[in-house]
Amino acid sequence: xxxxxFPPELTIDGxxxxxxxxxxxxxxxxxxxAFPPASEVRWIKDGxxxxxxTSVKINDSRVTIPHHNETQVQLSINxxxxxxxGNYTCLVTNDVGNFSDATSIVIQxxxxxxxxxxxxxxxxxxxxxxxxxxxDGNSAILDYTVKISVDNQNFTDVVCQGSLSNSACVLxxxxxxxxLENLLPWTTYYIRVFARNLIGTSTGSSVxxxxxxxxxxxxxxxxxxCRYYECV
Numbered sequence: 406x407x408x409x410x411f412p413p414e415l416t417i418d419g420x421x422x423x424x425x426x427x428x429x430x431x432x433x434x435x436x437x438x439a440f441p442p443a444s445e446v447r448w449i450k451d452g453x454x455x456x457x458x459t460s461v462k463i464n465d466s467r468v469t470i471p472h473h474n475e476t477q478v479q480l481s482i483n484x485x486x487x488x489x490x491g492n493y494t495c496l497v498t499n500d501v502g503n504f505s506d507a508t509s510i511v512i513q514x515x516x517x518x519x520x521x522x523x524x525x526x527x528x529x530x531x532x533x534x535x536x537x538x539x540x541d542g543n544s545a546i547l548d549y550t551v552k553i554s555v556d557n558q559n560f561t562d563v564v565c566q567g568s569l570s571n572s573a574c575v576l577x578x579x580x581x582x583x584x585l586e587n588l589l590p591w592t593t594y595y596i597r598v599f600a601r602n603l604i605g606t607s608t609g610s611s612v613x614x615x616x617x618x619x620x621x622x623x624x625x626x627x628x629x630x631c632r633y634y635e636c637v
Contacts, residue, residue, distance in 0.1 A: 412502030413439035417495050422509045424543065425489075426604055431482040431510060435495035438476060442499060446473070448480045449494040456480060487512050515605040516542040519549065519598040522613045525582070529590040529620040535582040536598050536610065544602040546578040551585065557595040557612060563588075590620035 415437035425431050437443060448456040448470075455463050459473050465482075472479040482489055490512040496505040517539030526533040538546060551574040552560040565574035566584040574583055588594065593616045597609035 408440075410440055410501050413437050413443055413497035413499055413504040415495060415497050415504055415506050417493075417506045417508045419508060421507075422511060424511045424513055425485055426544075427485055427487065427512050427514045429485055431480070431485055431489060432471075433480045433493055433495070433508065434472075435478050435480075435497070435506065436476065437478075437495075437497045437504075439497060439499040439501075441501070442475050443497045444500065445498045446478045447494075447496040447498075448478075449496060451491040485512055487514060511543050513544040513602075513604050514542040516540060516544070516546060516600040516602050516607045518607040518610040519581075519600055520610065522596065522598055522610045524596075524613055524615040527615055527617055529618040530586065530588045532585045532588060532594065532596070532615055532617065533582065534585065534596060534598075534613070537581060539600065539607070541600075542602050542604055544604055547601050547603065548578055549576045549580060549583075550574060550599045550601065550606075551576075551583050552597050552599070552609070553585065553588075554595040554597075555592065557614070560595070560597055560609070588617050590617050592617050 415435060418434040446458055447454050455468060456470055459470050461468050467483045469481045471481050490510055492507055492509050494505050494507040496503060519536040520539050522534060522536040524532060525535050551563060551565060553563045554560040562573035563585050564587050567576060569575045569577065576583055593614060595612050595614045597612055599609055600607040
């Protein structure tokens with residue numbers, strides 16, 4: 406009987422780029438076929454061996470090999486952090502040769518706050534602002550929220566044009582500007598912008614402040630007084 410020996414054939418389940426929300430588990434499954442059977446299976450992250458067969462080679466209790474047999478090996482990383490992002494390779498070796506497959510793990514986190522917040526225009530009761538998006542955390546921005554304060558300590562909701570909410574300034578991700586309404590004249594406001602993706606909401610942007618205009622025409626007190634008193 407003719408026995409055909411061949412090097413490993415393998416694949417890692419899933420896409421070549423996989424997105425994992427921060428805190429969730431990474432579970433990579435490497436399926437392989439080889440004859441003679443594989444003598445060694447390695448998991449490699451960014452060029453460094455992290456596991457060999459059933460043995461984890463790094464000092465990290467979150468990393469385990471939950472399953473290993475002649476045709477499959479799994480790598481599990483619990484409670485992921487941003488440091489777990491990288492390129493993961495499954496390298497399988499037998500007496501004929503070796504073969505590998507790789508996947509890229511992208512960790513999704515809350516977005517960075519918006520940047521370059523600017524006051525573009527103002528009147529007595531309206532302030533127009535704009536901003537630029539920060540890093541989206543590897544997850545698309547869903548919306549932005551604008552909050553205001555009169556003491557730079559306690560930030561509260563404000564109404565604005567085009568808001569997704571009747572009681573707050575929440576704008577879809579297509580907006581990078583807002584027209585804040587129903588403000589008080591001659592009042593200093595401190596303004597912050599927040600971004601939200603599927604993972605959560607960013608911290609607030611850098612604070613920008615502006616003072617609304619006075620309302621109406623200023624009174625000429627000299628002329629006003631002269632209406633009632635004799636002026637010289």
